[in-house]
Amino acid sequence: MKRITINDVARHAGVSKKTISRVLNAEPNVSSDTRKKVEKSFAELGYRPNLQARGLASSQSFLIGLLYPSQSNSYVSNIQKGALERSRAEGFHLVIYPEDHENENLVNNFETNLNSANLDGIILTPPFSDMTGLLNVLKKREIPVVRVGALSVLDQVPSVISNDVEASYDMCRYLISIGHHKIAIIKGHLDHGATEQRFKGYKKALKEAGIPILEQYIQQGNFSFESGEDCARRLLSLPSPPSAIFASNDYMAAGIVKVANQKGISIPHDLTVTGFDNAPASRYIWPSLTTIKQPITEMAIEATRMLIRIIRKKPLESLSITIKNELIVRESSAPAKNK
Amino acid sequence: MKRITINDVARHAGVSKKTISRVLNAEPNVSSDTRKKVEKSFAELGYRPNLQARGLASSQSFLIGLLYPSQSNSYVSNIQKGALERSRAEGFHLVIYPEDHENENLVNNFETNLNSANLDGIILTPPFSDMTGLLNVLKKREIPVVRVGALSVLDQVPSVISNDVEASYDMCRYLISIGHHKIAIIKGHLDHGATEQRFKGYKKALKEAGIPILEQYIQQGNFSFESGEDCARRLLSLPSPPSAIFASNDYMAAGIVKVANQKGISIPHDLTVTGFDNAPASRYIWPSLTTIKQPITEMAIEATRMLIRIIRKKPLESLSITIKNELIVRESSAPAKNK
DNA sequence: GTGAAAGCGCTAACAT
DNA sequence: ATGTTAGCGCTTTCAC
Numbered sequence: 001m002k003r004i005t006i007n008d009v010a011r012h013a014g015v016s017k018k019t020i021s022r023v024l025n026a027e028p029n030v031s032s033d034t035r036k037k038v039e040k041s042f043a044e045l046g047y048r049p050n051l052q053a054r055g056l057a058s059s060q061s062f063l064i065g066l067l068y069p070s071q072s073n074s075y076v077s078n079i080q081k082g083a084l085e086r087s088r089a090e091g092f093h094l095v096i097y098p099e100d101h102e103n104e105n106l107v108n109n110f111e112t113n114l115n116s117a118n119l120d121g122i123i124l125t126p127p128f129s130d131m132t133g134l135l136n137v138l139k140k141r142e143i144p145v146v147r148v149g150a151l152s153v154l155d156q157v158p159s160v161i162s163n164d165v166e167a168s169y170d171m172c173r174y175l176i177s178i179g180h181h182k183i184a185i186i187k188g189h190l191d192h193g194a195t196e197q198r199f200k201g202y203k204k205a206l207k208e209a210g211i212p213i214l215e216q217y218i219q220q221g222n223f224s225f226e227s228g229e230d231c232a233r234r235l236l237s238l239p240s241p242p243s244a245i246f247a248s249n250d251y252m253a254a255g256i257v258k259v260a261n262q263k264g265i266s267i268p269h270d271l272t273v274t275g276f277d278n279a280p281a282s283r284y285i286w287p288s289l290t291t292i293k294q295p296i297t298e299m300a301i302e303a304t305r306m307l308i309r310i311i312r313k314k315p316l317e318s319l320s321i322t323i324k325n326e327l328i329v330r331e332s333s334a335p336a337k338n339k
Numbered sequence: 340m341k342r343i344t345i346n347d348v349a350r351h352a353g354v355s356k357k358t359i360s361r362v363l364n365a366e367p368n369v370s371s372d373t374r375k376k377v378e379k380s381f382a383e384l385g386y387r388p389n390l391q392a393r394g395l396a397s398s399q400s401f402l403i404g405l406l407y408p409s410q411s412n413s414y415v416s417n418i419q420k421g422a423l424e425r426s427r428a429e430g431f432h433l434v435i436y437p438e439d440h441e442n443e444n445l446v447n448n449f450e451t452n453l454n455s456a457n458l459d460g461i462i463l464t465p466p467f468s469d470m471t472g473l474l475n476v477l478k479k480r481e482i483p484v485v486r487v488g489a490l491s492v493l494d495q496v497p498s499v500i501s502n503d504v505e506a507s508y509d510m511c512r513y514l515i516s517i518g519h520h521k522i523a524i525i526k527g528h529l530d531h532g533a534t535e536q537r538f539k540g541y542k543k544a545l546k547e548a549g550i551p552i553l554e555q556y557i558q559q560g561n562f563s564f565e566s567g568e569d570c571a572r573r574l575l576s577l578p579s580p581p582s583a584i585f586a587s588n589d590y591m592a593a594g595i596v597k598v599a600n601q602k603g604i605s606i607p608h609d610l611t612v613t614g615f616d617n618a619p620a621s622r623y624i625w626p627s628l629t630t631i632k633q634p635i636t637e638m639a640i641e642a643t644r645m646l647i648r649i650i651r652k653k654p655l656e657s658l659s660i661t662i663k664n665e666l667i668v669r670e671s672s673a674p675a676k677n678k
Numbered sequence: 679g680t681g682a683a684a685g686c687g688c689t690a691a692c693a694t
Numbered sequence: 695a696t697g698t699t700a701g702c703g704c705t706t707t708c709a710c
Contacts, residue, residue, distance in 0.1 A: 058705055251623060356689090
């Protein structure tokens with residue numbers, strides 16, 4: 001089966017190659033008659049342009065790269081979902097690059113990809129969104145970049161974020177509103193920017209409500225299930241244990257639930273537990289977790305839309321877009337008991 | 340920053356374009372002296388070949404497509420992981436195509452991708468691995484394909500599978516070995532091929548052990564958490580409830596755990612629950628689930644390896660490769676109580 | 679509004 | 695073992 005090329009279409013439609021190309025690229029200066037004729041030929045011949053050839057001639061690739069940490073989870077699936085939705089709609093293909101963010105050679109490795117694939121643009125997810133070394137290389141090579149979930153605001157590098165401080169503030173406000181005063185927090189991994197943000201929201205909400213922030217109610221976790229268990233054990237053996245524990249992610253919250261179950265502490269009757277992220281597991285454990293749903297897919301859609309605008313050299317409406325998080329109340333939280 | 344091309348390298352190394360090309364493609368007939376000289380020039384100039392140009396000249400794309408169902412989960416992440424590991428090592432890029440498997444236009448949509456991206460080969464995951472319509476199109480276009488987790492054995496279309504019948508047989512053998520006779524099963528979604536396979540293993544193990552297969556111990560679920568809850572409620576209100584329930588996936592098993600917890604039935608003391616898939620949630624719920632770990636990443640690695648061999652027109656050792664599943668015993672199973 | 683010519687960076691086929 | 699020539703399928707440039 002011989003491949004149909006632009007020449008075949010040109011012959012079939014009785015016009016020049018260039019006119020076909022114009023139709024293909026939606027360029028102006030084609031009469032609507034000609035355009036129709038050409039489109040008819042496309043259909044009749046079953047013509048599909050060759051990406052490689054277009055790419056070579058126009059130094060494009062129609063490929064968008066997605067860089068994300070290799071030990072990934074549901075966050076990444078949702079990012080992929082969003083990025084694909086837009087790329088596909090605009091005729092781009094999505095090429096995925098999981099990388100170990102602790103790898104020394106990260107920038108080098110990734111540059112090799114860049115060069116060989118000739119990516120038209122790149123979407124960065126955390127923690128890559130804040131790696132200045134990487135961003136500098138990308139900037140020097142003038143490759144369009146959009147950052148998702150970045151912490152720092154950088155001139156010239158567009159980003160799409162959600163507000164973790166606000167979300168965590170909302171969560172704590174909710175806990176306070178249902179009568180909790182003894183609210184503990186389990187913090188996340190120190191390397192992760194979100195950790196500090198989520199802690200900020202906690203402090204803000206408590207301070208505003210006039211609740212003292214107690215050292216013993218602040219535990220350092222690392223986002224793992226096991227660290228959630230450890231911190232929960234410490235919190236629950238305190239002389240005056242908290243009535244609510246806010247874990248900085250769902251896996252740690254799941255660890256709390258396990259420890260509580262083992263100790264015969266009933267959730268939410270005796271203890272309220274909340275998480276963050278709306279991980280799939282948050283639905284499957286019992287009781288299901290009250291948590292924060294980040295608009296991950298939506299963020300990726302928006303990021304991809306922005307990226308394609310940059311690739312096409314169209315102006316951006318705004319350099320940074322914030323999408324709201326959502327509080328999801330499930331079974332693991334209930335009003336504090338009056339004592 | 341001007342792009343370094345093969346011409347620059349040729350000039351720099353004092354050889355012809357073609358020789359550079361030979362070194363690039365690891366072709367024979369280059370003296371090791373020349374090869375070294377060229378490689379030195381590569382390094383000094385920072386030369387990186389252009390994918391588009393190579394592709395156009397050799398009608399390749401160095402792109403491998405991964406087709407998977409869009410409502411995907413941890414299965415897909417693991418497939419991606421494996422496929423990437425191999426593709427990357429061999430200089431291919433992975434382009435992802437989530438598609439709705441119930442979409443009527445699937446084959447057409449996907450053909451458009453094929454045409455425009457010029458994929459060198461395609462990896463099919465369930466349920467696409469068994470779609471004959473799709474396979475026929477791919478065959479007609481002579482595009483290399485490898486199927487992961489396919490049920491049917493097809494001539495000429497290589498596949499990498501794991502043995503669900505055997506895994507489910509192993510699971511039931513394990514339950515029997517720790518003293519369970521009253522073993523119920525919750526079946527999966529009827530459209531899913533794995534459902535029947537997993538049921539077969541169950542029947543085989545019970546039959547072999549001389550345990551009668553009781554109608555009331557066989558429940559029809561659909562792989563969802565909620566269907567697990569429903570089936571569990573029915574099973575646990577039976578006059579003679581089972582001492583062990585084998586759910587055909589982890590989400591349904593999580594549903595059983597929830598219902599048992601609500602009813603005050605202690606797992607594994609009063610009831611053993613097992614799942615299938617080793618989904619992340621199986622670790623996070625309490626008690627954690629005894630389950631089957633499918634070698635998903637390994638399957639994808641193997642599939643990609645095979646695919647690249649086909650692309651390179653090297654012979655395949657075998658048309659179908661089977662990788663063993665693994666039984667993971669966690670907290671949700673315990674010996675049956677003697678009554 | 680349309681077309682002709684040149685060339686993107688590389689490899690295939692054929693020399694030598 | 696190495697080089698020459700042509701051309702992959704398209705876009706760019708510039709002409710009409």
